[in-house]
Amino acid sequence: xxxxxxxxxxxxxxxxxxxxxxxxxxxxxxxxxxxxxxxxxxxxxxxxxxxxxxxxxxxxxxxxxxxxxxxxxxxxxxxxxxxxxxxxxxxxxxxxxxxxxxxxxxxxxxxxxxxxxxxxxxxxxxxxxxxxxxxxxxxxxxxxxxxxxxxxxxxxxxxxxxxxxxxxxxxxxxxxxxxxxxxxxxxxxxxxxxxxxxxxxxxxxxxxxxxxxxxxxxxxxx
Amino acid sequence: xxxxxxxxxxxxxxxxxxxxxxxxxxxxxxxxxxxxxxxxxxxxxxxxxxxxxxxxxxxxxxxxxxxxxxxxxxx
Numbered sequence: 001x002x003x004x005x006x007x008x009x010x011x012x013x014x015x016x017x018x019x020x021x022x023x024x025x026x027x028x029x030x031x032x033x034x035x036x037x038x039x040x041x042x043x044x045x046x047x048x049x050x051x052x053x054x055x056x057x058x059x060x061x062x063x064x065x066x067x068x069x070x071x072x073x074x075x076x077x078x079x080x081x082x083x084x085x086x087x088x089x090x091x092x093x094x095x096x097x098x099x100x101x102x103x104x105x106x107x108x109x110x111x112x113x114x115x116x117x118x119x120x121x122x123x124x125x126x127x128x129x130x131x132x133x134x135x136x137x138x139x140x141x142x143x144x145x146x147x148x149x150x151x152x153x154x155x156x157x158x159x160x161x162x163x164x165x166x167x168x169x170x171x172x173x174x175x176x177x178x179x180x181x182x183x184x185x186x187x188x189x190x191x192x193x194x195x196x197x198x199x200x201x202x203x204x205x206x207x208x209x210x211x212x213x214x215x216x217x218x219x220x221x222x
Numbered sequence: 223x224x225x226x227x228x229x230x231x232x233x234x235x236x237x238x239x240x241x242x243x244x245x246x247x248x249x250x251x252x253x254x255x256x257x258x259x260x261x262x263x264x265x266x267x268x269x270x271x272x273x274x275x276x277x278x279x280x281x282x283x284x285x286x287x288x289x290x291x292x293x294x295x296x297x
Contacts, residue, residue, distance in 0.1 A: 058287055065284060094287065101289045108238050148235065148290060173236070 001219050003028045003044040006072065008063045013049035013086065013196065020196035021046060024212035033066045038075060043219050045075050049086030049141075049194060059102065059144045060090030069095055081125060081215055082188040086142055089180070089190035098181055098190045099157070100149030106173025110143040114205070115193055116168040117179050121161045124186040125218035129210030135168060136207035138193040145192040147174040147181075157181055165191055223268050225277050225297035229286045230261035261291075268297075 003026035007014045014030065021028040021044065029039050033052075038045065053062035063069070076082050076097050084092045092098045105111060114137050119130040130136065149157070154175055157163055165180040172192070180191025195208025231237045237259050244258040264285055266277065277295050286293040 057284070061284065061287065093289070099289075101287055103236070103290065104238055106236065106238050108242055146236075146238075173238075 001026050001044070001216060002039070002042050003046060004031045004038050004042045005029075005046040005048055006031050006033060006068055007048070008033045008050070008052035008066065010052045010054055011048045011050035011087070013194065014046075016194075016196045017046040017048045017083075017085070020199040020208070020212050023199060023209070024216045026212075026216065031068060033063065033068050036067050036071060038068075038071045042075065042080065044081040044083065044215055045072060047072065047082065047084035047088030047091050049088060052087055052091065055144075058090075058094065060087060060092075060094040063087075063091045064094035064096075073097060076183070076188055079185060079187055081218075082183075083126065083211075083215070084188070084190040085194050085196060086140075086145075086192055089192055090144065092188065092190045097188060098183060099153045100147055100181070102144045102192070103146040103148050103173075104144050105142070105146050105171075107171075110141075111145070111171050112139075112141040113171070114138070115140045115171060115179070117165040117193060118168055120163045120166050121182065123161065124164065124182050124189065125215045126182075126189045126211050127164050127214065128218070129214040137198065137205050138195055138208055139197045140171065140193045142172070142192055145172040145174065147178045147192070149175065154178075160184070162186070164189055165193070223270055223272065223297065225266040225268055225272075225295060227264040227266065227277065227281060227285055228261060228294045228296075229264065229281075229291050230259060230293075231290055232292050235290050 003021040162182040166177040170177040198205040198208035240258040
């Protein structure tokens with residue numbers, strides 16, 4: 001099982017993500033944004049949190065158009081797994097790989113806290129290790145996590161059970177409390193919270209670890 | 223030649239920064255400010271011969287996120 005973690009100037013959760021991937025059994029390579037190809041045989045690509053390109057123009061906007069972005073899209077198009085927390089989620093919406101956009105938090109404040117998430121959907125590799133309705137504690141740390149999309153898109157996400165996680169108490173104004181969404185083939189997950197920061201007892205919680213184990217399990221049984 | 227691109231959040235998209243500015247103006251005693259929308263002005267210094275269509279492509283591909291933003295071009 002092979003994973004790649006993309007690294008942009010300003011990424012700051014890239015190593016955390018690599019640690020979580022490795023703990024789940026992935027042979028993990030870091031890939032610099034100026035590369036135009038992923039190493040061969042990659043099963044899972046991580047698009048990490050942070051402040052890629054200093055959040056210039058819009059969060060994730062420049063990263064979504066960087067040299068590696070074409071290979072990321074091609075990986076998604078051929079059905080590869082992509083996991084994108086926080087700035088990664090912003091990058092995927094900017095790249096058009098997930099619908100909607102992330103606006104400034106409704107309260108205008110950067111929020112750094114542990115957030116209770118309800119697992120809404122277990123029919124995906126990422127969420128199969130949880131029970132539907134289970135509440136898990138996962139850290140958030142963002143200024144632009146206010147998920148928005150037009151009413152039709154929100155209805156489609158809800159109707160197709162593509163909302164993977166919702167906040168128990170929405171901290172940032174996100175529409176319908178949406179914390180994370182799946183692509184239509186359910187192999188791309190973008191979410192504002194950081195499961196990779198709740199994957200080791202030393203983090204103070206391990207509720208995020210099942211997400212990475214779930215992808216590993218899906219690959220082993222495939 | 224120069225072009226100016228104005229990028230604004232689409233009407234209907236909540237602009238919490240604009241709201242905060244509106245509140246601050248009210249607190250300073252400026253009555254009658256019913257709404258504030260905050261956007262971006264991007265100035266482009268362009269080679270001669272660049273067309274409006276080129277700038278539109280720039281807006282669509284990078285300068286604006288048309289999911290939430292609209293843009294106008296002056297050149």
